[in-house]
């Protein structure tokens with residue numbers, strides 16, 4: 358037990374991220390350490406992005422992603438942007454290839470400081486989401502919440518963007534829905550054997566959508582990059598928008614492009630907050646005073 362892992366507290370449009378440097382080590386940040394870090398105000402987070410030594414040739418690092426309930430996630434768009442910014446500040450490089458539980462991701466930092474991540478190709482087959490039962494058409498599955506004859510939310514599109522997502526299309530302001538009430542019920546609905554990230558989406562025009570997201574293993578967030586990507590591709594499948602869209606999340610705007618080759622590119626900013634050191638086993642931590 359030692360408080361010896363360097364970390365940076367960052368955020369991507371308010372999605373609270375801890376980027377932890379686990380390179381050169383065999384151990385992992387434990388779920389208990391994650392829960393302990395999240396319990397404290399300054400280190401409260403949505404995801405920990407733990408940078409480990411690469412596992413596969415051609416990659417720069419293996420990134421383990423932990424939600425704040427200690428569960429592991431396959432993908433995290435905002436967190437990946439934060440990892441790029443942190444490694445770019447350290448190395449001066451602007452292009453990186455990472456491996457996560459969900460696969461290989463390429464990412465690069467532009468001259469304006471914005472970071473783009475190739476989130477890979479979405480998957481739409483029911484067993485790829487995954488769903489508990491077979492649905493032929495995943496642009497709108499049978500699932501609703503609220504009174505049976507007047508559901509509040511119904512017929513979500515589903516997609517796997519590395520991680521499972523359900524997107525409910527709404528006509529009213531996204532802030533008029535009790536996502537804090539419906540989110541946990543939908544995240545843990547038996548139709549989603551691996552749980553799911555739940556978004557509500559209001560289409561504004563053919564290149565703009567507003568969303569709010571209840572994240573699996575986290576709760577309400579200011580921003581969820583993979584949810585923005587899932588929303589964009591589901592909107593294209595339903596012919597609601599073009600392939601280039603601005604997705605407004607509570608924390609700001611993300612720009613999503615679903616390329617003709619099937620890859621989804623997410624672009625957005627990152628912000629550095631402070632540096633510290635943490636104990637990977639217990640979650641004890643201390644702040645590092647940085648040079649001015």
Ligand SMILES: N[C@@H](CCC[C@H](N)C(=O)O)C(=O)O
Pocket residue numbers: 372403404424429430431432433434435436520521554572573574575580581582583584
């Ligand atoms: N904040 C993320 C998504 C993180 C993972 C998610 N909670 C899950 O368990 O799938 C993002 O920016 O994509």
